Amino acid sequence: KYAYFHNSMKNSFTAPGKIILFGEHAVVYGKPAIAIPVSGMRASAWSEPGEGKLTINALDLNQKIGLENKTSQFSVLAQTLLSKTKQSEPNLTINLTSKLPQGSGMGSSAATSTAVCKALSNYLGVDLEKNQISELVFDAEKIVHGTPSGIDNTVVAYESPVYFVKGQEPVTFDSGRTFYLVIGDTGIESSTKETVGNVRDLLDKDPNLMNGYFDEIENVTEGGKKAIEDGDKEAVGELMNKNHELLNKIGVGHRELEKLVDVSLDAGALGAKLTGGGGGGNMVALAGSAKEQKEICEKITEAGYRAYQTTFGED
Ligand code: PMV
Numbered sequence: 001k002y003a004y005f006h007n008s009m010k011n012s013f014t015a016p017g018k019i020i021l022f023g024e025h026a027v028v029y030g031k032p033a034i035a036i037p038v039s040g041m042r043a044s045a046w047s048e049p050g051e052g053k054l055t056i057n058a059l060d061l062n063q064k065i066g067l068e069n070k071t072s073q074f075s076v077l078a079q080t081l082l083s084k085t086k087q088s089e090p091n092l093t094i095n096l097t098s099k100l101p102q103g104s105g106m107g108s109s110a111a112t113s114t115a116v117c118k119a120l121s122n123y124l125g126v127d128l129e130k131n132q133i134s135e136l137v138f139d140a141e142k143i144v145h146g147t148p149s150g151i152d153n154t155v156v157a158y159e160s161p162v163y164f165v166k167g168q169e170p171v172t173f174d175s176g177r178t179f180y181l182v183i184g185d186t187g188i189e190s191s192t193k194e195t196v197g198n199v200r201d202l203l204d205k206d207p208n209l210m211n212g213y214f215d216e217i218e219n220v221t222e223g224g225k226k227a228i229e230d231g232d233k234e235a236v237g238e239l240m241n242k243n244h245e246l247l248n249k250i251g252v253g254h255r256e257l258e259k260l261v262d263v264s265l266d267a268g269a270l271g272a273k274l275t276g277g278g279g280g281g282n283m284v285a286l287a288g289s290a291k292e293q294k295e296i297c298e299k300i301t302e303a304g305y306r307a308y309q310t311t312f313g314e315d
Helices: 073-084 108-124 130-145 151-158 192-205 207-230 233-249 255-266 290-302
Strands: 012-022 033-049 054-058 063-066 092-098 162-164 179-185 271-275 282-287 306-312
Touching: 012 108, 012 151, 012 207, 012 233, 012 271, 012 282, 033 108, 033 151, 033 207, 033 306, 054 073, 054 108, 063 073, 073 108, 073 130, 092 108, 108 130, 108 151, 130 151, 130 192, 151 162, 179 255, 179 290, 192 207, 207 233, 233 271, 233 282, 255 271, 255 282, 255 290, 282 290, 290 306
Parallel strands: 054 092
Antiparallel strands: 012 033, 033 092, 033 162, 054 063, 179 282, 179 306, 271 282
16 A cells, blocks of 8 residues: 655755635535645644654654644654554654744644654654545644644645545536635634534534525535536635635624635725634635735734735636
């Protein structure tokens, strides 16, 4: 199942962040979702000789994690990879750093796990396919997220826009044009595990209502895929607004997210929505052009929030 090759320690291995454009939360219940990589913001991992055992040196957290730590996504990932490839613990330190804010819906945990997975598999001389990386990271994600749908590890491992349905082969797809996005950060760290749990509670209380919302989100996501493929930016924007409304209805909104959406729409965005788990974290807005993207970004910054620009697709 695994291919082997000669290894090197010199390289740095990276993985992108991601944002979800359509379908978050509903994806946990079998509905489709669309996510894109954020290639400009990445996690990086590189190896050096160890101090007698395998250590993941999470530089941003100032934390050294060994295999004995059973609650860390990195040790779970390393242990699984070692078991699957029947190798013993290497004497290796894997340094890890990330430009992705944590708990913000930008896929920081999937990106860091993926970077570590690439660095360790390279050291072990194992050539992993994208789907194998995605699977290993998925198992590690369960530690942080509880019941992740698998969309984060998929988009990060494939580094391409994906249309994702839980339990099915991910579909990567092309867009009919370049889309200009602005990501605005509420600065409020939010736990996806918690917001997913809250949605689950609401679903238990009122399944008819919640399933109705999930069906509506599904329609929005299907429309979103078509609009992206057609390069119809106005339609994509409208559907983002619709998706945002529905996310508010399922209870994962936040007043800071509303502020960011309002600032973006006032600045001329074609659409804006929360992205990822919600309850804080990030908002994504669609701009009509690179110029408008810059303006929206500036308005968000002036309002006192951090903003990032990213694009996907090609003309
Ligand atoms: O908060 P994020 O970006 O990790 O996104 C979570 C997306 C959810 O649909 C809310 C959960 C999931 O596992 O898909």
